[in-house]
Amino acid sequence: MVMNKNLLYRSIPKVDVLLEEAEIQELIESYSYDTVLDSIRVELDQLRAYIGTCTDEENAQKRIGELRRRIRRRVEKLHTPNMENVINATGTILHTNLGRAPIGEAHMRHIAAIATGYSNLEYSLQAGKRGERYSHFEDLLCRLTGAEAAMAVNNNAAAVMLVLNTMGKGGEVVVSRGELVEIGGKFRVPDVMEQSGATLVEVGTTNKTHYTDYEAAITEETKALLKVHTSNYRIVGFTESVSVAEMAELAHAKGLPMIEDIGSGVLVDLSKYGLTYEPTVQDSLKNGADVVCFSGDKLLGGPQAGIIVGKKQYIDRMKKNQLTRALRIDKFTAAALEVVLQEYLSEEKALKNIPVLRMMTESLEDVTKRARSLMRMLKNTGADADIHLEACESQIGGGSLPLERIPSMAVTIRPRQITTAELEERMRFLPVPIIGRTINDKILLDVRTVDAGWCKVLAKEWKESRICEKETELIED
Numbered sequence: 001m002v003m004n005k006n007l008l009y010r011s012i013p014k015v016d017v018l019l020e021e022a023e024i025q026e027l028i029e030s031y032s033y034d035t036v037l038d039s040i041r042v043e044l045d046q047l048r049a050y051i052g053t054c055t056d057e058e059n060a061q062k063r064i065g066e067l068r069r070r071i072r073r074r075v076e077k078l079h080t081p082n083m084e085n086v087i088n089a090t091g092t093i094l095h096t097n098l099g100r101a102p103i104g105e106a107h108m109r110h111i112a113a114i115a116t117g118y119s120n121l122e123y124s125l126q127a128g129k130r131g132e133r134y135s136h137f138e139d140l141l142c143r144l145t146g147a148e149a150a151m152a153v154n155n156n157a158a159a160v161m162l163v164l165n166t167m168g169k170g171g172e173v174v175v176s177r178g179e180l181v182e183i184g185g186k187f188r189v190p191d192v193m194e195q196s197g198a199t200l201v202e203v204g205t206t207n208k209t210h211y212t213d214y215e216a217a218i219t220e221e222t223k224a225l226l227k228v229h230t231s232n233y234r235i236v237g238f239t240e241s242v243s244v245a246e247m248a249e250l251a252h253a254k255g256l257p258m259i260e261d262i263g264s265g266v267l268v269d270l271s272k273y274g275l276t277y278e279p280t281v282q283d284s285l286k287n288g289a290d291v292v293c294f295s296g297d298k299l300l301g302g303p304q305a306g307i308i309v310g311k312k313q314y315i316d317r318m319k320k321n322q323l324t325r326a327l328r329i330d331k332f333t334a335a336a337l338e339v340v341l342q343e344y345l346s347e348e349k350a351l352k353n354i355p356v357l358r359m360m361t362e363s364l365e366d367v368t369k370r371a372r373s374l375m376r377m378l379k380n381t382g383a384d385a386d387i388h389l390e391a392c393e394s395q396i397g398g399g400s401l402p403l404e405r406i407p408s409m410a411v412t413i414r415p416r417q418i419t420t421a422e423l424e425e426r427m428r429f430l431p432v433p434i435i436g437r438t439i440n441d442k443i444l445l446d447v448r449t450v451d452a453g454w455c456k457v458l459a460k461e462w463k464e465s466r467i468c469e470k471e472t473e474l475i476e477d
């Protein structure tokens with residue numbers, strides 16, 4: 001049968017007719033006239049285009065019938081936050097694409113309270129006049145790391161930029177070739193140095209840099225020695241690098257400061273918990289570094305920030321640098337840093353109350369218990385799939401401890417009616433999307449990064465969506 005396209009086009013309601021309809025009026029009432037009108041126009045255009053290419057009359061009719069529902073969905077989507085929670089079942093604890101370090105709920109309540117009202121962010125209640133936004137966490141940082149002074153900026157990339165701009169601008173900063181790293185998201189140490197106005201002087205080779213290499217590179221123009229912790233990769237085998245202590249000793253003998261970009265900024269010796277030793281901020285300062293900078297949302301488990309600690313004379317200069325105004329943290333970050341750092345006053349509390357540390361140190365036994373419970377919940381949803389437990393390995397991620405693997409437990413799923421790829425996609429379209437890993441045609445849900453609360457949400461979503469069944473209403477274009 002030949003389709004009568006003209007007839008179909010003519011059956012599409014006109015904009016002004018749609019605008020008079022009760023259902024559309026209701027939308028305008030709840031949202032706004034402009035967004036509704038805009039959505040009507042877009043949907044009408046799409047509908048005409050669809051009919052233009054459609055070869056099946058029944059489908060075209062069906063599509064016309066969906067018009068009002070599609071308009072509603074478009075308007076609603078525009079007014080619903082696109083950024084939403086996802087369930088991270090990848091087992092990667094610091095997943096940069098999924099927001100790196102989650103903040104604990106108790107901490108978040110404090111941050112929310114600060115953010116929804118006015119606060120003493122930059123006001124000294126003692127003096128009754130202007131105060132400093134770093135004052136809320138500077139003493140804490142000094143106490144925890146042994147530094148004389150501290151501050152924080154937007155992120156560690158900004159911190160490196162500020163440190164080099166303040167201490168190296170117009171002169172030379174010496175750094176090992178083995179440490180000219182690129183951190184995810186195009187943060188390249190050589191480029192940042194150039195931007196900062198400091199001239200990079202590279203010494204040594206990729207795998208070996210000696211004390212004498214640094215010594216020979218120091219000239220009248222040298223402003224500082226820089227060490228960059230190669231957080232996201234390891235050079236193994238025939239290697240040699242110069243320790244912080246040796247670099248600091250050399251720098252000080254020449255009257256220069258020594259800077260370390262330590263990357264992850266751990267405050268707890270992780271080797272006590274069976275993980276690889278990652279240099280702590282305290283150790284770096286103890287070994288003689290004059291300024292150390294690190295991320296707030298990597299192993300520290302706090303908000304995105306670049307924390308700078310060290311000698312007061314340098315930190316004071318950074319606080320006065322004009323760049324600081326452009327890189328400064330907001331009240332959310334200041335509030336979050338204070339409460340997260342307070343947990344570190346007791347290591348036990350830090351491990352319990354900071355989600356990143358809790359996930360990293362949770363015993364395999366406890367993870368397995370939770371995995372078993374999740375497996376049962378998923379089986380009880382009646383899903384047509386093979387669901388089992390399987391040992392797996394979690395990663396730290398976020399460019400930290402690249403070789404570390406933490407033994408963990410996963411729930412594995414192989415659907416019977418649909419393909420694994422389809423299931424993977426459907427999970428991404430759930431009201432709370434679930435992100436897992438696909439290995440050997442199975443989906444692995446690593447439970448180390450899914451706490452008990454999220455396990456319940458996950459199981460509930462499975463039940464409600466009948467996600468493994470061939471016919472499901474779940475996916476819409």
Ligand SMILES: *Cc1c(COP(=O)(O)O)cnc(C)c1O
Nearest residue numbers: 155156157183229231263264295
């Ligand atoms: C991650 C990292 C950075 C960048 O830190 P952000 O907080 O992500 O800006 C800089 N240097 C090192 C060594 C890092 O590991």
